[in-house]
Amino acid sequence: MVPIPKCTIEVRHLRYVVVAAEQGSFRKASARLGVRESTISRQIRDLEDALGSSLFLRTRAGVALTQAGESFVQRARCALTQIDFAIRDVGAIGRGSRGVIRIGLFSSLATGFVASLIGQFMADHKEVQLEFLEGDHLELIPAVRRHQLDIAFMTEPHEIEDFSSIRLWTEQVYVVLSKADALASRSEIAWSDIRRRRFIVTEIAPGRDIEALLFRHLSSLGHRPDIQRNRVSRQTLMQLVACGQGITLASESITETPFAGVAYRRLVGCRLPFCGIWSDENDNPAFRRLLSMANLLSRVESNAVVRRPHTH
Known part of the structure; x- marks a missing residue:
């Protein structure tokens, strides 16, 4: 059994990786998320170090997903979708517009x-x-x-x-x-x-x-x-x-x-x-x-x- 990496992955890490993959650039991801490029780059690097695998290939033209990165992003998108659904459901229940x-x-x-x-x-x-x-x-x-x-x-x-x-x-x-x-x-x-x-x-x-x-x-x-x-x-x-x-x-x-x-x-x-x-x-x-x-x-x-x- 492959050991689970001892790292804390937060929702923002998932969003940084997914948006960077969609934009093909940390700079464009920075503009879309309203977060400094250096912060996104550092957070993703820390995540890669904790996971023990590179998620992106970095070039002068931007970034591209590695094979490990493609697998990670696919699952990260699913996780973010479920989190968004959970947030909406809790909000609807809290407002009384949903529930039993x-x-x-x-x-x-x-x-x-x-x-x-x-x-x-x-x-x-x-x-x-x-x-x-x-x-x-x-x-x-x-x-x-x-x-x-x-x-x-x-x-x-x-x-x-x-x-x-x-x-x-x-x-x-x-x-x-x-x-x-x-x-x-x-x-x-x-x-x-x-x-x-x-x-x-x-x-x-x-x-x-x-x-x-x-x-x-x-x-x-x-x-x-x-x-x-x-x-x-x-x-x-x-x-x-x-x-x-x-x-x-x-x-x-x-x-x-x-x-x-x-x-x-x-x-x-x-x-x-x-x-x-x-x-x-x-x-x-x-x-x-x-x-x-x-x-x-x-x-x-x-x-x-x-x-x-x-x-x-």
């Missing part, structure tokens, strides 16, 4: 605030890759804490520790019931109208959050809600509602997705605040751009309220 953002979602992307945000962001940042995870608080909050998600969009938790958050939008809550249900003839429904009804929810998101909402509101009416959990998808749950197995609740964004045999009726006086939560330790530049755009988009509809993590 991992987003947690509580509700459907079919419509609403998050859909508008994602659409606008991708139109302006085509080289940023977005990855999504759908879940509820019990899944999304730990994922943000473990830095597996850059941001999670969810209903606003009562207590937020170790995170920053911003309230971004609110959504009307709807009662989801069979079109054959007597209450489907109404344009809106009150809590008192449904306090004795059976509610069906999924074990996956957003089932637990719907349960919490039901307990919070119906307990204030002195009634314990009748809730049946089902290990089914959201689509299957809607089919169960259509069959008259029970009723459920949904946020406004969900109601944009039609399901056969199902009616959505406005629940009086019930709106859900949604927020974005993230870790202040997150230094992802692309995420910071998304957060800035979310803040601006929120202000179109209402004033954004930013909350910082509690300090102990």
Whole structure:
């Protein structure tokens, strides 16, 4: 095995050699690089001494590559190209114009605030890759804490520790019931109208959050809600509602997705605040751009309220 020369080769050495080879002259290389000819000549000579091989034949007319020099320049060009690519990539990531953002979602992307945000962001940042995870608080909050998600969009938790958050939008809550249900003839429904009804929810998101909402509101009416959990998808749950197995609740964004045999009726006086939560330790530049755009988009509809993590 040929021993590796004990020398420090810097990027400038590679550029000096490549440009001198292209120009066929140290003097012309000096003019192109804005470096004194004596500096280029000395640096290349030092490099040759360290490598133990001449890279150039020097004549009065200029310089020409030796066989070793041709091999060196070929590889040096490849190295410089990769270095230039690396510099551009790092710069793009640092500016937030390239990279990956991992987003947690509580509700459907079919419509609403998050859909508008994602659409606008991708139109302006085509080289940023977005990855999504759908879940509820019990899944999304730990994922943000473990830095597996850059941001999670969810209903606003009562207590937020170790995170920053911003309230971004609110959504009307709807009662989801069979079109054959007597209450489907109404344009809106009150809590008192449904306090004795059976509610069906999924074990996956957003089932637990719907349960919490039901307990919070119906307990204030002195009634314990009748809730049946089902290990089914959201689509299957809607089919169960259509069959008259029970009723459920949904946020406004969900109601944009039609399901056969199902009616959505406005629940009086019930709106859900949604927020974005993230870790202040997150230094992802692309995420910071998304957060800035979310803040601006929120202000179109209402004033954004930013909350910082509690300090102990």
